[in-house]
Amino acid sequence: MSKKQQLAISVKKEDNINEWYTEVIQKADLIEYTDVSGCIIFKPNSYQVWESIQRFFDEKIKHSGVRNAYFPLFIPEKLLNKEADHVDGFSAEVAWVTQGGNSELKERLAIRPTSETIIGNAYSKWINSYRDLPMRLNQWCNVVRWEFKHPTPFLRNREFLWQEGHSAFATKEEAEAEVLEILEYYSQVGEELLAIPIDKGKKSIGEKFAGADFTTTIESYVAEAGKAIQAGTSHMLGQNFAKAFDIEYLDKDQKKQFPYQTSWGISTRLIGAMIMMHSDNNGLVLPPKVAHNKVVLLPMYFKGKEDVVNNELDSIMLKLQKFGALVDDNKKEQIGFKINKWEMQGIPLQIEVGPRDVEQGVVTFNVRDLNEKFQVKLEDLEVRVEQELENMQKRLLERARDKIKEVTVEVSNFEEFEKAIKEGKRCLVPWAESTQSEDEIKEKTGAKTSCIPFSHKEKSLEGVNCFYSGKPATCYVYFCKSF
């Protein structure tokens, strides 16, 4: 095998996206596998993306009045069992600690798959008066879900990182407003930061969170894979957990009330969605806003002209510090090798600085997602860097949107539907919502609902029948395969 084949990605995204993904995450130095299936090392190249997401989202919720806290990793079994639907939904995937040191524990401890229960238990102590409301806490932490056998890094880990927000309000209206407020922030994380096109919507009854009244979601779609990615969820818990955990308070009229609760989360799965969405056959593509190092400078050393380049390099570096510019001046690697290496790692902008450039007072730009190089005058350097990064950020989102548009179809009968799903399409259909029909459709085609998009809320359903049952439709919904 040649050097080139070995270091480059050997499978094309359009030919086999699963193998392509496996190669990208390893060759871009994003992860390391470990001895525990489904538990990966997030190497600095991927962890930096998570840090960007944290900074972006944390600022939004703090501004909105949410505060961060931290709750324990272990949940006593009796707490986990308090809300019946919740237990049913999670019991199959909980990891347990049964032993401490050499002695067996009297009550086994769940490693949190999510923290509604332990937080509900705390809230029952903390919420006693209407003055204690609203209570809005968030935590950044890890969770463990053990049910699957074939993990996919980022998209389906056994242990993953996320944030989980948990709020309690006096009124249903306030709680529902927060559910949507958070969903809007999630959508911004997707579209503004990661350049991932987002559909906001509601989960079907069959797909909602275990124990919630309803679940809202941000959904995206990977055209090349023909699969949806659920990128984040914001749940209206109603009073279900409040009743199960005895969270009661006295209102202004001295009457006992249960608060209305919400919970919401986004996870490191977003990193997987970002990779799937933008990366190409040359490796990772990082949206500029999440790239810690947005620029890499590649000096070209020609015999006898090293000084010409080096003299310019320092001043360029100074101007580009704010973009986290790196310099790759390793003389053992040929320039072509370096170009490919940094493309593989997804650095948004490469700037070549060679004697030919310097003599003309220019540098050569190589933007990660374009197939062309162009020269930029040194005096315009900072402005043009800023501009190119901004354009790339926009371009990634638009390009992803176009791709999704291409593979999204509206169909009105089951025959067309089956055909479209086989072709990897995402189908928007009128539907008479029922869990039974969703199960049947999944059985027959492998597709399930992604979401009932808010964008089609206003669209008239008068005289429109369900594509599957023929009954009067109750909503428009996206059906497709999913990760």
Added chain:
RNA sequence: GUGGUGUUGGUGUAGCAUGGCCUAUCAUCGGGCGUUUGGGACGCCUGGACCCAGGUUCAAAUCCUGGACACCACGCCA
């Protein structure tokens, strides 16, 4: 959970059928030194591996059993 494939230096691999000449091939890689650099350079020196646990055998990278991990196709699932 089912079926398939795989695991040999950091990476990609040869060797395995027919156990021994394997203190393991080739390349890349790491460390030196030198010459190079506009899309994967070259020379010399040097460093580094048989997934784990049992078993068979005079002898195991190679055969057997079990396990771990990965990938692919399903199944299940926030």
